Amino acid sequence: xxxxxxxxxxxxxxxxxxxxxxxxxxxxxxxxxxxxxxxxxxxxxxxxxxxxxxxxxxxxxxxxxxxxxxxxxxxxxxxxxxxxxxxxxxxxxxxxxxxxxxxxxxxxxxxxxxxxxxxxxxxxxxxxxxxxxxxxxxxxxxxxxxxxxxxxxxxxxxxxxxxxxxxxxxxxxxxxxxxxxxxxxxxxxxxxxxxxxxxxxxxxxxxxxxxxxxxxxxxxxxxxxxxxxxxxxxxxxxxxxxxxxxxxxxxxxxxxxxxxxxxxxxxxxxxxxxxxxxxxxxxxxxxxxxxxxxxxxxxxxxxxxxxxxxxxxxxxxxxxxxxxxxxxxxxxxxxxxxxxxxxx
Amino acid sequence: xxxxxxxxxxxxxxxxxxxxxxxxxxxxxxxxxxxxxxxxxxxxxxxxxxxxxxxxxxxxxxxxxxxxxxxxxxxxxxxxxxxxxxxxxxxxxxxxxxxxxxxxxxxxxxxxxxxxxxxxxxxxxxxxxxxxxxxxxxxxxxxxxxxxxxxxxxxxxxxxxxxxxxxxxxxxxxxxxxxxxxxxxxxxxxxxxxxxxxxxxxxxxxxxxxxxxxxxxxxxxxxxxxxxxxxxxxxxxxxxxxxxxxxxxxxxxxxxxxxxxxxxxxxxxxxxxxxxxxxxxxxxxxxxxxxxxxxxxxxxxxxxxxxxxxxxxxxxxxxxxxxxxxxxxxxxxxxxxxxxxxxx
Numbered sequence: 220x221x222x223x224x225x226x227x228x229x230x231x232x233x234x235x236x237x238x239x240x241x242x243x244x245x246x247x248x249x250x251x252x253x254x255x256x257x258x259x260x261x262x263x264x265x266x267x268x269x270x271x272x273x274x275x276x277x278x279x280x281x282x283x284x285x286x287x288x289x290x291x292x293x294x295x296x297x298x299x300x301x302x303x304x305x306x307x308x309x310x311x312x313x314x315x316x317x318x319x320x321x322x323x324x325x326x327x328x329x330x331x332x333x334x335x336x337x338x339x340x341x342x343x344x345x346x347x348x349x350x351x352x353x354x355x356x357x358x359x360x361x362x363x364x365x366x367x368x369x370x371x372x373x374x375x376x377x378x379x380x381x382x383x384x385x386x387x388x389x390x391x392x393x394x395x396x397x398x399x400x401x402x403x404x405x406x407x408x409x410x411x412x413x414x415x416x417x418x419x420x421x422x423x424x425x426x427x428x429x430x431x432x433x434x435x436x437x438x439x440x441x442x443x444x445x446x447x448x449x450x451x452x453x454x455x456x457x458x459x460x461x462x463x464x465x466x467x468x469x470x471x472x473x474x475x476x477x478x479x480x481x482x483x484x485x486x487x488x489x490x491x492x493x494x495x496x497x498x499x500x501x502x503x504x505x506x507x508x509x510x511x512x513x514x515x516x517x518x519x520x521x522x523x524x525x526x527x528x529x530x531x532x533x534x535x536x537x538x539x540x541x542x543x544x545x546x547x548x549x550x551x552x553x554x555x556x557x558x559x560x561x562x563x
Numbered sequence: 564x565x566x567x568x569x570x571x572x573x574x575x576x577x578x579x580x581x582x583x584x585x586x587x588x589x590x591x592x593x594x595x596x597x598x599x600x601x602x603x604x605x606x607x608x609x610x611x612x613x614x615x616x617x618x619x620x621x622x623x624x625x626x627x628x629x630x631x632x633x634x635x636x637x638x639x640x641x642x643x644x645x646x647x648x649x650x651x652x653x654x655x656x657x658x659x660x661x662x663x664x665x666x667x668x669x670x671x672x673x674x675x676x677x678x679x680x681x682x683x684x685x686x687x688x689x690x691x692x693x694x695x696x697x698x699x700x701x702x703x704x705x706x707x708x709x710x711x712x713x714x715x716x717x718x719x720x721x722x723x724x725x726x727x728x729x730x731x732x733x734x735x736x737x738x739x740x741x742x743x744x745x746x747x748x749x750x751x752x753x754x755x756x757x758x759x760x761x762x763x764x765x766x767x768x769x770x771x772x773x774x775x776x777x778x779x780x781x782x783x784x785x786x787x788x789x790x791x792x793x794x795x796x797x798x799x800x801x802x803x804x805x806x807x808x809x810x811x812x813x814x815x816x817x818x819x820x821x822x823x824x825x826x827x828x829x830x831x832x833x834x835x836x837x838x839x840x841x842x843x844x845x846x847x848x849x850x851x852x853x854x855x856x857x858x859x860x861x862x863x864x865x866x867x868x869x870x871x872x873x874x875x876x877x878x879x880x881x882x883x884x885x886x887x888x889x890x891x892x893x894x895x896x897x898x899x900x901x902x903x904x905x906x907x
Contacts, residue, residue: 221661223639227689267886295567296754303880304648306668310757310878310891317565319754320893321676322878324650324668332665336680343687345571363882410640410663413654534654534666536647538707542611547654549664 224412224438229338231392232405233558235348236289237511238282240275242357242383245500245508248489253512254384255282261358261383269303272356275385275504276301276312279511280352283387287400291316294389295346298333300324301354301503302381303363308354312385318350326532327428327457328411329353330386330507331551335408337390338553342405347395354385355502364421364537377423377461379485379501380494386507401558403518408553409442411435411529415547419540425462425498427546428531432458433469435529435550440475443554447477451523454514455550456506456530457485459498484509506530521559528553568756568782573682575736576749577902579692580633581855582626584619586701586727589844589852592833597856598728599626605702605727613647616700619729619848620645620656623855624696627731631744635660638733639690642677644668645698645847646725647707652698656729662694670876671772671801672755673697674730674851675895679752681734682897686749691739698729699846708765708881721767721805723845726832730851745902747862752897753786755779755873759891763884769806769842771890772875776802777813779873779894784819787898791821795867798858799894800850800874801829803842828853850874865903872897 241254242261251257256278258264263274276299284290297316299309300323309322325332333351340349358368360381366372393401414434418427432455440446447453458466463486467478484506485499510528517523529552535544583598590601600622602608607618620643628634641660643653644667653666669676677695684693702712704725710716737745758778762771776799784790791797802810807830811822828850829843854872861867873896879888 221636223636223662223690225639225690269882269886270888292565292567295569300666300668302649304882305646305670305878305880307878307880307883307888311883311888314757314759314891317756318567320757321680321754322644322668322670322876322893324644324666326649326666336665339683339687339689343683343689345683345687346567346569410665412661413658413664415658532666534649534651536649536651538613538648539651539655542613544614544651544655547658549666 220438220441224442226442227408229342229405229408232338232342233391233393233401234388234403234515235391235396235400236283236287236389237515238279238286239384239386239508239512240278241508245382245384245488248494250488250513254508268356268359272308272354272359273312276308276352276354279385279387280350283389287389289348291318294318294348294350296340296349298323298336299352300329302360313352326534327501327503328530328532328549328551329503330510331530331553334388334553335410335551338405338408341390341392344392349390350387352387353503353507355381355504357381357383360502374497375422376497378497379424379459379499380496381502382488382500382505384504384508386511398558402515403555406554406556409439411550413547413549415545417545419545421540424501424533425459426465427533428458428548429462429465429469431548431550432466432531435552437473439552447480450480450525450527452482452526453477453480454526454528455483457501458483458531459485461498518555518557521557524557526555528555564782564785568786570751570753570786573686573749573752576682576686576734577737577745578732578747578859579735579740579744580627580631580733581859582623582630583728583730583852583856584622585852589726589728589832592838594832594857598852612700612703616652616698616703617656620652620696620698623729623731624694627733631733633692635662638662638692638694640684640693642667642680643696644673646704670878671845671847672874672876672893672895673847674854675874675897678732678897679754679895682749682752685734685736688736693734694731696731697847697851699725699848701725701727704846718841719766720841721769722841723768723803723829723843724840725846726844726849728848728852730855742902746859747899750898750900753783755894757891757893759889761889763889765884768845768877769803770809771877772802772892773806773809773813775892775894776810776875779896781817783896791824794824794869794871796826796870797821797824798870798872799827801845802827802875803829805842862899862901865901868901870899872899
């Protein structure tokens with residue numbers, strides 16, 4: 220392993236609040252009841268899909284701050300990004316909050332990237348509280364990356380469905396909060412490198428992202444001296460069913476058996492039988508809303524004790540694909556632990 | 564001032580290397596001799612402008628690492644971003660370097676944003692060395708944001724000229740390097756908030772960004788108890804002549820006289836008389852190459868002693884403008900000091 224791949228200890232960092240806003244299809248899915256806000260027509264009162272996405276970010280952060288009784292002036296750093304060109308969902312959606320703003324572009328790894336950087340700020344006491352926000356919107360993403368929905372393009376079996384949703388997270392140093400407010404401790408973080416293995420099919424993000432996921436997981440297991448057995452769950456953001464199969468095979472080829480521990484937010488958020496999403500959900504919002512509203516409450520309750528969560532991002536653009544380039548991807552990892560230590 | 568606007572002390576952080584690659588017009592400008600690489604036809608051996616931009620990033624980082632005798636495996640974190648959709652210049656340009664990768668989107672503030680985050684990593688000893696890279700390419704930016712160059716569109720007097728260039732920076736903790744290797748110490752960093760004051764003219768970025776610049780400068784002066792008099796130079800990334808005039812007026816309206824200290828990378832890189840760039844240079848690459856190859860050497864030599872450098876970014880997209888939204892902007896600030904303390 221490259222000597223620069225080091226686990227970053229973020230001791231003291233805890234996630235104290237999270238919130239989500241989703242569209243109609245996500246609300247109809249198996250996790251629908253978990254989410255804080257939803258709009259059946261995906262509009263959130265806005266006239267364009269892009270503005271709807273911004274509004275979801277605004278709502279998610281407002282709710283996450285409200286749940287832990289904080290205001291924008293308490294938050295020392297905000298890490299945000301999204302899939303739209305120039306990350307405008309974040310720039311406009313979070314404009315009303317006067318919080319020092321770090322714009323990110325990590326494609327679908329943005330939730331993990333943002334929480335990593337927020338953890339670094341909190342752990343090193345550069346901010347009392349820090350926040351991370353991200354989003355995606357199916358209709359906005361489709362018309363930017365592929366075709367407008369009205370075009371009615373057919374989708375291939377490996378295609379994923381971009382989640383309409385935004386998730387927000389508030390992090391603190393555990394010295395600043397009482398233990399009952401903690402959803403999860405961010406024990407360590409492990410940023411990924413960019414990996415590109417020649418996949419050029421924009422309708423198969425899982426295949427493009429699986430090698431980056433494999434690289435990050437193998438490097439983390441080696442650096443930490445752990446294996447999948449040590450965790451309740453090794454949870455990806457949006458590899459989808461295709462990507463998860465490829466990841467399992469890549470790990471097995473390196474002698475790591477993980478398949479019973481591999482879970483994917485993109486495979487949890489929709490019902491594969493009835494919702495016609497092919498390989499599963501995707502988009503920055505996918506991992507963000509599932510982590511915010513499904514996984515973190517389980518960690519708080521002790522239903523999950525010790526997990527790895529990693530976000531994978533495919534960093535191509537429609538232009539780069541047209542210019543014949545393959546899809547580069549990155550996977551950023553978080554090691555999260557329940558505040559109910561020892562409870563499983 | 565909002566209590567969450569705090570100066571982040573980055574004690575121990577030093578910039579030990581930097582490098583730049585530019586196009587033909589930048590080479591012909593008054594700073595042309597400073598830059599490490601240039602290509603008169605802006606292509607760098609690539610078939611598309613977007614790939615040329617990636618190649619400039621690759622070259623700039625290779626050169627910055629080479630100058631300080633480091634390899635990718637020495638660098639613990641890489642912060643990079645650019646202006647292209649999905650930041651593909653960075654994702655592809657830096658793909659060959661196996662360095663933990665944090666994708667950023669800060670528009671033209673990316674050089675400052677990246678150096679801020681790299682400083683946080685180095686100062687808190689999360690990485691022995693960290694790097695920041697950014698770029699822009701005139702032809703790639705024009706066809707993405709406005710019109711292809713072949714269209715021959717007229718430019719308004721307030722328009723700026725997107726710089727073709729990439730800059731890279733390598734940062735270290737001063738415990739890891741001998742003093743003779745230091746170009747500048749990063750004393751403090753001060754991230755900005757997103758500010759939008761109703762400017763909708765995409766051909767007047769200076770006006771859109773000046774309020775964010777003013778907010779960051781006034782907040783920093785208040786938080787630090789300093790004034791423009793305390794610095795040799797208060798240097799913006801690419802406000803341009805229009806933005807600098809507006810900034811001077813905004814500061815004066817708040818009782819701060821700074822006009823003799825205000826400088827702008829965008830006004831330095833081209834000859835206003837002969838190069839027909841209207842309000843000056845702009846783009847992520849503008850501040851990056853001027854800082855990398857003109858300002859940092861002056862700090863190393865002691866020709867500059869104590870400066871503020873801030874990058875301003877306009878975070879709109881062509882789509883957000885078409886949807887009637889104004890231009891949000893952010894300004895991130897660095898306080899840099901010469902290693903020749905006391906020498907001016």
